[in-house]
Amino acid sequence: MSETGAIPLPNIRPEGRPFDPPDDFRRLCAQEPLRKVSLPDGSALWLVSRDQDARRVLVDRRFGTAGTPDLLRPAGPDLEARRVGNLLRLDPPEHTRVRRLLVDAFTPSRIRGMRADIERTVSDALDALERMRPPVDLVAHFALPVPSLAICALLGVPYADREGFQRRTTTLLDFARPTEEVAAAAAEARAYMADLVAREREQPGDGLLGTLVRDHADALSDAELSGLANHLLEAGHETVGAMLGLGTFLLLREPEAADRLRDTEDPAVIAGAVEELLRYLCVIPYGLPRTALTDVAIGDHTIAAGDHVVVSLASANRDEAAHDRPDRFDPDRRPTPHLAFGHGTHHCLGAQLARMQLGIAIPALLRRFPTLSCAVPPERVRLRASSAVYGVAELPVTW
Known part of the structure; x- marks a missing residue:
């Protein structure tokens, strides 16, 4: 693809404006909704910035994801291994x-059947938070x-292993991580999940992994099952963790919206506010790159x-x-279709689970800690500006 006339791919968020x-x-959206942009490695691609065009690309099967290079990071030698079982990389x-x-x-x-367990998880996390002496990092201890x-x-993954999979x-x-670090983390993730899959093959548990082994033993290879898991x-x-952290950060700077969420018991009001947070913040700034299979x-x-x-x-x-x-954050906005969960074939499978968690966790946090506030000036909140999933790296809070 020619690089002539390409402009640099815009940063995820501008300096000093985290949302x-x-x-x-x-x-671009107004004047050049389809624009050629250049990547740090010198390659180029087309950037789609308008809702109408974005929806078209995301549903058009003339654009494929299988075999598409990892355009936002130099490809490592194990790129193909990292794709096996990944739904986003399948057509x-x-x-x-x-x-x-x-x-x-x-x-x-x-x-819906998971609601009681999620409510209990949120309550337990808030109990643990309340026992701590502020300031506390809300990302590490809640989000x-x-x-x-x-x-x-x-899934049936041991929660005790969370430190490892969160780090990876x-x-x-x-x-921004060196290719060697990414490759090592990917290999470690595959090895961890391969061991877990082997144990599930021997004795299937009650989680999704166990169910797939019991009901579809021959439909997925071990490598596919590991990659999928x-x-x-x-x-x-x-993604949900990023939304909880960044959403709380926003609400701490929007006290009227926070008060409304804290005081309401109306499920429709909460659901509307969640949709607005998803639209406004959109913690996945870019969709997975696609390749044109024919001229479009x-x-x-x-x-x-x-x-x-x-x-x-x-x-x-x-x-x-x-x-x-x-550009206005309005939790009372009449919900309009957004692209925070993607669109079309690759629309997020867990979208409803994510919505439920956000709708339970954010109001519960605000009710338990009505005086919650940032423990540092907003400009000192560290952001994950080089991550494919944008958010706050840490959110020190007090109450």
Whole structure:
């Protein structure tokens, strides 16, 4: 793909504005919704910044994810091994085959059945937090433990192993980490999950891993099962944890919105606020890059076969054509469809579980600690600006 006329890929968040996409996106969305951008390694791809075009790319099967390079990080020698079993790296019909094996675990009734356990997990985490002397890092002691417990229970992964998988996931998602570190973390993750899969083959447990072994023993190889479990484990705790941390940080700077969430018992109000947090913050700024399988016309441009395309989910969620006053955080906004969970074939399988956790955890946190506040000036809150999942690295709080 030609690099002529390419501009640098915009940073995830502008300096001093932790909740907003880069200013470049506002201009691109209005003037150049399809724009060639360059990556640090000198390669180039098309950036999609408008909601309408983003939705089209995400559902169009003329764009594939299988075999697409890891465009935001130099490819390591084990890139293909890291893709095995990863739903995001599969195209239909292979994607359809694997995803069909998982749908029973994520039905609305199954998710509703997890509510009492999630409420208990949140309450226990708040109890533990209350016993600590502030300042306390909310990420380490609340935002990460809550979704980690939930996904461990769902999959059948020992929660006692959380320190290891959280550390590995942080490394795997950080574009600034050296390739050697990423490869080592990926190999460690595969080895860990391969051992767990072997134990499940011997004696299946009650979690999703055990169910897949019992009901679909021949449908997935050990490598596929390990890759799939690692993908669900990483996505299940990292994205919700990032939303809990960054969402709390935002609400501490929006006291009226925090008061409204603290004082309401109305499920519709809570659900609306969660949707607005998801849209406004969009902790996954970019979708997975895709490759054009044939020439595709979008607007005035033709994406040539073999060209790579990446969708800016964060920009699409701030598109004025799709959302009224999109740069305003409004928890009472009438929910409008957003792209925080992607769209189309690769729409997040655990979206409803994520929504439930956020809708339980955030109001409970605000009620338990009505005087919750940042223990450091906002500008000193450390951000994960080089991570594929954006958020706060630490959130010191007091009460």
